[in-house]
Amino acid sequence: MFNQQASAWEASIVAAIAEELDQLRYLxxxxxxxTEKGDIHAQIDRLCGLTDLAHNEAIPxxxxxxxxxxxxxxxxxxxIRATLDFTPxxxxxxxxxxxxxAQGLFDAIALNIPHLAQGETRKYAIALSTSAFEELRKHMGDHPDFEMMKQLVLVQDYRVMKLAGDNR
Structure with missing residues (x-):
């Protein structure tokens, strides 16, 4: 009786995966x-969520x-490999x-300038790796607020940041 119940739930999951595969094929x-790409991606997510169950050893x-x-x-x-465009x-x-x-990062920092300017008082700080800061400079360096911003952002080598660790 127990094995029949186990087989029934396993068969149900396999059948559900097969139905999701048919839906993916349809899309x-x-x-x-x-059908939009988002529809296909959502279907892939659903299908992968179910097929990932086979890798979970806790499921009997x-x-x-x-x-x-x-x-x-x-x-x-x-x-998926045969039909979707995976060109870089x-x-x-x-x-x-x-x-x-870079624009998004610049905007996020700019929104926090009042807090950053009061660093010790407000306990606000932003640290960027040297590489991230150079990307920001490359794309936003000519912005009029960039000079003020660069004085409020701590720029560190990534290795130093990694050594500092998470201080939360």
Whole structure:
């Protein structure tokens, strides 16, 4: 009786994974234009969440169920590799992303300038690695507030920051 119950719940999970794989296949093959990349990525996340169960040794799957789940996972990964565009971003796109990141970091620091200026009083501080600061300088160095900002930000070598550790 116990083995039949165990087999039933295992079969239910395998069936659910198979249904999620069918849904992924449908989304990938949908040519109507109503399926967006986000829909496919969300489906992949759901499917991976279920197939990851086979790797959890705390879940008492039988070996045959683990093999079935892994096979379904391989089918999904094969479908994903065959259909999704995994080309690396262009150099222009990388530069754009770096500029956006630098702008976001600059804006975050700028919003905190009043607190940073009162460092000892307010106990606010921002430390950036030398590399991060150089990226910020590269993209935002000509901004009129950059000179003031660089005086309020602690710039350290990453190795020094790592040695300091988490002081929370």
């Amino acid at each position: 990938v093959n949908d040519k109507s234009g109503s 799957f039988s070996e045959s169920s683990r093999v079935q789940i892994r096979e379904l996972n391989e089918m999904a990964m094969g479908m 971003p262009s150099e222009e796109r990388v530069q754009s992303l770096e500029r956006e990141a």
